[in-house]
Amino acid sequence: MDMKKFFKKCIIFFVLLFLLDMLVGRGLLFLATKAKGGDTARQNNIIKTSQDSILIFGSSRAIYHYNAQMISDSLNMECLNCGYPGMGIIFNFAQFELIKKRYKPSMVIYDVMPEYDLYIDDHHKYLSWLKPYYTDEILNVFDSVDKKEKFKMLSQLYRCNSLFYHFLLDYFYPVKSQEVKGFRPLKGEMVDVKIQNNTKDEKTIKYDSLKLSYLEKLAAESKDYTLVFVVSPMWYGLDPIEVKPIIDICSRYNLRFINYSNDPKFIHKNNLFKDVGHLNNHGANEFTRDLIKQIK
């Protein structure tokens, strides 16, 4: 009798849970599609409506470093900064696949950040902003991270994991963005930080095979557009050994690799940086100007 009662209640509980999942999850996803500002509207624009000829991908270093309006004005081609904080090649590759479904850009600039694009870490975090846009085009990306993701994606609430706050805010209280064409200028300058030795021992560096495979795929599929890999300036510099795989890929596919990480114009210059990893507005404009001269 106890067991029958238990199973009866379980069935009712899970049926109601399924309905709640559908209701709340689909409700949040609906709000996401109607976002009036913030990151949600930004992502909607990048993935669903943009038609820009030049696309910039990368992490926070992309979003804060590349002045897309400056690039547009100099090269007479519309440019959109698609960078997102904390995101690497797994996310950017999938995002680009969704964009390519609609149109092909003329140029792609990929800002490389070893931590997110080359080193081993947990891949699940790179799927967060892809979940609301989950379609067949990026099913293989989800599969490559975790074969169980396709089962988890059956839950509508799970598709809003880590993003529900954005969906609610960007619909009900959209923040007027400071960004222009996706570029977010950072204000302020760095305070003094201890200069550290950045020399790395090649034997201790562990590259992520999945990330390398996506970098390779991005390079291999770049026949119809110009692909440029860039390492934007870093306050503390970067041991070139860390980006060796990118150099190898560029060499194999005859692509440009532009490395500003040890540029003396930027290295250890507090007035050009907001913090050790990010240029401020002044630094970003200086860097963008220099980059434009190189890619023109």
Next chain:
Amino acid sequence: MIFNSFNFIVFYPLLFLLYYSIPIRYGKLRNLFLLLVSYLLYIQWEPVYALILMGVTLVTYCFALLISNKRQSKCLMIIGVLLSLFPLTFFKYFNFINENISEILMMFGFSCRLDGLNWAIPIGISFYTFQALSYLLDVYYKRQKVERNFLHYALFVSFFPCILSGPINKASLIIPQIKQLRPYFDYSKVIEGMRMLLWGMFMKVVVADRVALYVDTVLPHYENYSGLTCFVASLLYTIQIYADFAGYSLMAIGVGKTLGFELTENFRRPYFAVSVTDFWHRWHISLSTWLKDYIYIPLGGSRCSKIRNYWNILLTFLVSGIWHGANWTFIVWGGVHGIFQIIEKILGQEKCKYGSLGKSIKIIITFLLVNFAWIIFRMSSISEAWGVITRIFNYSLPLSLYLPEENTTNASIIIGLFLLITKDIIDEFYSVRIKIFDNSSMIFRWFFYYAIIIIILLIGVFGADQFIYAYF
């Protein structure tokens, strides 16, 4: 089995159904089923390490039998303990011992360095070794009758909910439950077990793994952040390790309950402790009980001179530190806790003799002391721990607080902490008046279950696949 994994959500209902499909008259078959499942789950980590689990089980089983039959049992007990501790010492401490001996020899001009081991530590070895040892020692001290049924004993040592990260159960609690015909299906126990699973899952994926994102950004690069940021990161680590470990323990106890077993309580809202002594009556209760019964009391406990008693406390907590890991940080952390308790004993501050204001002050002081000790525990070296502590107290640094750009992280941390702290306050101070999980209204209970599940799905960090204490 990792309780917050997708595999668990798929696999466990199946295991549950199979277990309860075995008729009650085949009680032995149920135990055999659990034993097989426990070993199969253990083998999926690293098959060869199941041999070590079996080895420790066999050694303690055989030596317990020998001890119970012989008069001169002390020698047998010592051999049994040493043999049982050998795998733990070898896998966990070989590199640490090797490095430290080499450094000492080098100080005297001798160069003798053995190659370190590059083997993974068998998962759960600290836990099941201590659990098996507790049985052996209880048989020696005649607190436990020897268990002649090997299958029952093997199940006690390898019981899958506890093997990864405890609780460390006493044989006197578990073996009678294995031997007796447990009720075929205890509805209220199963429901209570599922509630524990749910809340434990919340603690792990919503609180622990979410605050870990902040802690893991700041503490490894503490020199790039302000003292205030380092302090906030230390507070969040204090929450992280509690939510991670207590969350896991709750899930383990919950899984045990759904199968009809009562396991040892392991956490009792430790950050409401009024002293560090009280903290250890609430934190990792199964380990502190083990240390009290098999280290502290055999050393003499408090039935000796004051100086000897203080020494016993210090030694017990140095052992606790060593148990946690092969690094000087853990040993110093254990020593610091020992010293705090000695000071409390000298000042007569183990308990709270004050009113509510005094109690609140004591709770805050204890929390801060424990928090600073956790810094030593978290960092990978003493010098780094010292670096974090001095940075926190460096008032010349700007008073800026690092906030992640990702607003969801900030909001999620606040929501998770609010719910966890609120529930703990209710359970600690208002448990009679306010009922949440065991509220008499089914609508209220189900509303709470659904709210927690929705929060887990919306805020939970999925993909983090390990518990902090699984490393021990």
